[in-house]
Amino acid sequence: MQNDLLLKAAKGEETSRVPVWIMRQAGRILPGYRKVRASVKDFTQLVKTPELACEVTLEPVHVLGVDAAIIFSDILVIPEAMGLPYQMIESKGPHFEKTIKTVKDIEALRVGSTENWDYVVNALKLTKKELNGKVPLLGFAGSPWTIFAYMTEGSGSKTFSVAKRMIFSEPKLAHSLLEKITETTIRYLKDQVNAGADLVQIFDSWGGILGHDTYWEFSLQYMARIADELSKVAPVTVFPKGAYFASEQLAKVNCRVIGLDWAVNPTEARKIFKDKTLQGNMDPCMLYADTKSIKKATETMLDAFGGRNYIANLGHGVYPDTPVDHVKCFVDTVKEYTPR
């Protein structure tokens, strides 16, 4: 591999500079993506067409100069693979016509396998070939809790009170669904590694709506199980969005990298997560500022994390209306940085 900075940093090895990539780097901020997106009938078609997924996955490597490609896909591949299809409604988000409510609903779901996500496998293989060792290729999945939240709620939500109603009123039922999602996700991520993913990230997008007494039981224990299995074959990143309150438990998970959102103080995180590699964590809204301010904020972040055991990123996906040159300013500042 020509540029293995990110993998070295993930493994805790010394690197000549800090590696950088950006969550949602392959998306609406880029002109090539918007063109491809306009050429298909919906978002799902883009996810399911390996040639197009490959094309938009590669674009940020060329245009932004990031140190990794992350396969263009969606965390909701998993519910669909289990037999619960969804639609992505423009400017509204995902919508499931049917949601999971009963034991029967859960029994009707399958534990997904390769044939249910062959388009992702094919997109990874094609992208790996096209990358030709330029930078590492990252795979990903949603956390079981996050997938559970969509499957029970049927869409995004401010409170996810339908999902949470189930964990409080029917915890056994909730666990049986979480088990099935976890088993599917382990298979899915192993397939991604076999198809060329050099590292896998688990996005716990909705873990932050759980509490100090429910996070382990309904989210983290399942991510920990996935991390145990996947760590045997590739470095694993866990991104527990909004779950800083669970940091002590998170520190015990068998993963090399912890993704941090912008709520987290880097110095505090270093104390808690010790020798793990940290990834993050500038507020994506900071990229709305002028480039001089962006440069300064990026340097402050780099100073705080230090040059070792660190992968620079934002604290969440980049927002669609962010100017490309502001994103580039962030990337370039990281690449030009010399630890003080």
Added chain:
Amino acid sequence: MQNDLLLKAAKGEETSRVPVWIMRQAGRILPGYRKVRASVKDFTQLVKTPELACEVTLEPVHVLGVDAAIIFSDILVIPEAMGLPYQMIESKGPHFEKTIKTVKDIEALRVGSTENWDYVVNALKLTKKELNGKVPLLGFAGSPWTIFAYMTEGSGSKTFSVAKRMIFSEPKLAHSLLEKITETTIRYLKDQVNAGADLVQIFDSWGGILGHDTYWEFSLQYMARIADELSKVAPVTVFPKGAYFASEQLAKVNCRVIGLDWAVNPTEARKIFKDKTLQGNMDPCMLYADTKSIKKATETMLDAFGGRNYIANLGHGVYPDTPVDHVKCFVDTVKEYTPR
């Protein structure tokens, strides 16, 4: 006052039992409220009619047996008092036709004064009289940051990226608006105390979308200023929803009570907030469970917080579809509790 348990607990004094009230206790969970609400054309009319606001404020004291009444009102009284009116759109939330974008917009706003919120003052006076010393009456306001977020964004939002764009790209402009909101809020809360409020709570509903390096600057410093001023005349509660990451800074604010959401571990909070009184923090979704489970969870919460320096509550407002007898089970469990 016949029942001053809550005020004693707020002040750190010993009480014969733990006091309890519930955020959003005067609202859609109660039949009387729904009847009153159906009799007016919109939510705003209810807020602006002292007799009706009084009636729905008193209902939970009678029906649920809580240890405090909180005046029925809305945090968006403040923008309106400053000259920025809003509409409450059924099942969607607040909507501002005009939003704040420029220096001129901010200059056009007034620092509100009594005549701009006389209906709240009148509602408080009437309720105080009707309560006749039965339980304390609580006043409240949104945090300046939370009000700022609505005034710039124009509605609720998942990311509040418009509000945050302003703090990152035009911080001076943002501070000038926050200053004006803060000055107005201090006047407003002092008026509430003069009209009969025995304690005031500041709701920082959207502080949690700020970060470790922006929370003090754009939210907490303004709440701290309000707390300094108001603590001279009444006990103050600060409720920093989703801002556990800023706990160390929060501990230094000059307020007697800290409201906690369900993310926060009570034992950790006791260590950080030392001799402050803590309020909270059961997940409102727990009230969807059966009453046996609710009782158990409530007792676990009570055990964790201990009987002193504590006001029992949920970790956020009760959800509208919660059965009244489940809410009552929570309240009764607190009232029957004997510290183990």
